[in-house]
Amino acid sequence: MKPILLGCIADDFTGATDLANNLVRAGMRVAQTIGVPAGPLDTEVDAVVVALKSRTIAPAEAIAQSLAALAWLQAQGARQIYFKYCSTFDSTAQGNIGPVTEALMDALKTDFSIATPAFPDNGRTVFKGHLFVGEILLNESGMQNHPLTPMTDANLVRVMRAQTRRKVGLIDHKAVARGEAAIRARIDELRAQGVGVAIVDAVSNDDLLRLGSALKGMALVTGGSGVAIGLPANFGLSPSLQASQLPSATGLQAVVSGSCSLATNRQVKHFIDSGRPALAIDPLRIASGADVAAEALAWAAPRLAAGPVLFYSTADPAAVKTVQGQLGVEDAGAMVERTLGEISRGLVGLGVRQLVLAGGETSGACVQALGITQMKIGPQIDPGVPWCHAHTASGDLHLTLKSGNFGTDDFFTKAFTVLT
Ligand code: ADP
Numbered sequence: 001m002k003p004i005l006l007g008c009i010a011d012d013f014t015g016a017t018d019l020a021n022n023l024v025r026a027g028m029r030v031a032q033t034i035g036v037p038a039g040p041l042d043t044e045v046d047a048v049v050v051a052l053k054s055r056t057i058a059p060a061e062a063i064a065q066s067l068a069a070l071a072w073l074q075a076q077g078a079r080q081i082y083f084k085y086c087s088t089f090d091s092t093a094q095g096n097i098g099p100v101t102e103a104l105m106d107a108l109k110t111d112f113s114i115a116t117p118a119f120p121d122n123g124r125t126v127f128k129g130h131l132f133v134g135e136i137l138l139n140e141s142g143m144q145n146h147p148l149t150p151m152t153d154a155n156l157v158r159v160m161r162a163q164t165r166r167k168v169g170l171i172d173h174k175a176v177a178r179g180e181a182a183i184r185a186r187i188d189e190l191r192a193q194g195v196g197v198a199i200v201d202a203v204s205n206d207d208l209l210r211l212g213s214a215l216k217g218m219a220l221v222t223g224g225s226g227v228a229i230g231l232p233a234n235f236g237l238s239p240s241l242q243a244s245q246l247p248s249a250t251g252l253q254a255v256v257s258g259s260c261s262l263a264t265n266r267q268v269k270h271f272i273d274s275g276r277p278a279l280a281i282d283p284l285r286i287a288s289g290a291d292v293a294a295e296a297l298a299w300a301a302p303r304l305a306a307g308p309v310l311f312y313s314t315a316d317p318a319a320v321k322t323v324q325g326q327l328g329v330e331d332a333g334a335m336v337e338r339t340l341g342e343i344s345r346g347l348v349g350l351g352v353r354q355l356v357l358a359g360g361e362t363s364g365a366c367v368q369a370l371g372i373t374q375m376k377i378g379p380q381i382d383p384g385v386p387w388c389h390a391h392t393a394s395g396d397l398h399l400t401l402k403s404g405n406f407g408t409d410d411f412f413t414k415a416f417t418v419l420t
Contacts, residue, residue: 001040003077005235006047009069009104010084011062011096014360014384014403015225016051019084020377021386022228023047024244027237030377032388034367036068040076042391043376046237048076053364054100055090056148062096063103070107080221081108082231087117087124087224088138089131089156090149091163098163101197101222105166110219112191114171115160116211118202119226121383125203129157129170156199166196173201176211183214197222205229225384246378246389249398249419251353253308254300255412258340258362260313260320261404263411267358268314271412277303278310281343283323286335293342301350308416311343314358337362341369348394355399356415363401370397381415382407 006028010016013034020030028046036050050069054062070081083104091097097115105113118126123134131154133141138154153159160168175186190198202208212230215221221231232238255271257264272278279299286292296311303309313336315323324332344355344366357363367390375388378398385402400415408414 001044004045004048004073005078006080006082006231007070007073007076007078008047008049008082008084009066009073010049010051011055011100012053012086012360013051013364014401015084015086016049017377017386017388017401018384019082019225019228020047020049021380021384022225023049023232024377024386025239025380026229026232027239027243028232029243031374032377033374034372036065036072037373041374045376046232046235048073048078049084054096055086056092057096059095059099062100066100067103067107070104080231081219082228083220083222084225085117085222087119087122087226088133088141088143088151089117089159090143090146090151091159092149093162095163097222098160101220102164102166104220105196108219112187112196112198113218113220113222114198114200114215115156115222116200116202116227117156117224118200118208119224120202120204120208121226124224124226126156126199126201127173127203128201129172129199130154131156160197160199164197167194169193169195169198171198171200173203173207176201176207179210180214183211187214202226244377244379244386246376246387246398247396249354252304252351253354253416254304254347254352255308255310255356255358256340256344256347256362256366257310257312257314257358258336258365259359259402259404260315260317261359263405263407264314264358264402265316266409267407267411268310268312270409271310274413276308276310276413278312281311281313281336281339283313283327283332283336286339287327293339293346296343297346297350300347304350304352308413310412311340313340333361337365341365345369348392348397353395353397354416354419355397356402356412357399358402358404360403367399367401375399379418381418382411387415387419
């Protein structure tokens with residue numbers, strides 16, 4: 001197996017897929033692993049994204065997991081390391097963006113790295129060091145009220161300063177607009193001033209592409225998924241159909257949805273309105289002790305041959321609140337996730353080989369229930385959501401992990417047409 005070129009560490013699961021998707025579109029063959037693998041990969045790829053769940057855990061634990069991922073990626077031959085975090089720079093007062101960046105720099109023995117969550121395609125731009133979400137500064141975007149990672153300052157230089165002992169600087173839009181040589185000159189200047197991490201302005205894909213070429217040879221790059229669009233070219237790769245190639249799709253089709261986000265509610269409605277079979281999963285019935293997964297699978301068995309079926313616990317905010325009031329937020333979530341995981345495993349047992357999973361936590365639970373540890377990334381269905389291919393004990397499987405608010409209303413039917 002040839003060594004990999006780019007090794008990536010992502011601080012959450014669907015963010016890892018988002019990054020992998022951008023790399024594939026820029027010409028890399030990519031695998032995503034769930035956690036740090038125990039051994040080498042079973043397919044040849046150009047980049048690997050190790051998906052961690054380290055965004056909000058204690059900094060020491062996030063560092064330990066990230067260093068384990070780094071060691072594995074280095075063992076696979078990675079020539080450059082990419083630390084991926086959220087495009088809204090989600091972090092707590094302690095980190096983990098700063099502490100993990102610093103630990104990776106130490107381990108890689110490098111004195112300089114960059115940080116930018118810019119992803120203009122998704123409305124995330126950085127200007128004069130300030131992060132905008134659409135037209136609005138980060139700290140007015142709603143992110144200031146996030147339950148786990150409230151972002152109350154849009155000035156990323158300041159945010160990063162609070163999280164790292166290293167000196168933080170800025171590569172501003174003027175340097176980025178002038179191109180690779182100017183960016184490199186600015187890096188040299190900042191380095192001479194003792195700066196260890198530079199926030200980088202980027203308001204367009206062209207900015208990210210110019211930045212990308214200036215990052216050739218940098219040991220560690222950190223960012224959202226946007227920076228990824230400019231990196232494959234540094235390794236001589238350009239967009240190709242081959243990068244997203246997966247084995248041919250076979251078998252039966254199903255959708256399992258535990259996301260209650262607005263977009264998913266619309267997608268469930270669209271599927272039902274199109275006259276296709278759909279079964280609601282009721283958290284209160286699960287709590288009553290009924291074997292909801294077995295019932296669901298018995299319902300599905302005679303229907304699957306006719307086309308895709310949908311299982312959904314997806315509900316509107318009022319219904320979710322009622323359930324949470326009765327069962328507790330965490331218990332309700334855990335019960336639903338466990339049941340949807342059992343259903344996913346049962347579906348594969350029934351011959352489903354094309355599976356759409358909706359919801360970040362939900363897809364994590366289902367992938368875990370299926371015993372999947374690595375996935376090859378394939379063609380994009382909608383921005384940020386590609387098809388993937390994985391081995392399971394019951395057979396090979398095409399699957400896609402759709403985070404809550406991604407995807408058009410017809411996603412649950414459109415997805416299958418992308419595979420054919
Ligand atoms: P998203 O990506 O939209 O945030 P997630 O799967 O990450 O979706 O989160 C949805 C959470 O809500 C999961 O923990 C899931 O188990 C839980 N959940 C799903 N349906 C219901 C429901 N009807 N009532 C209460 N909780 C639910």
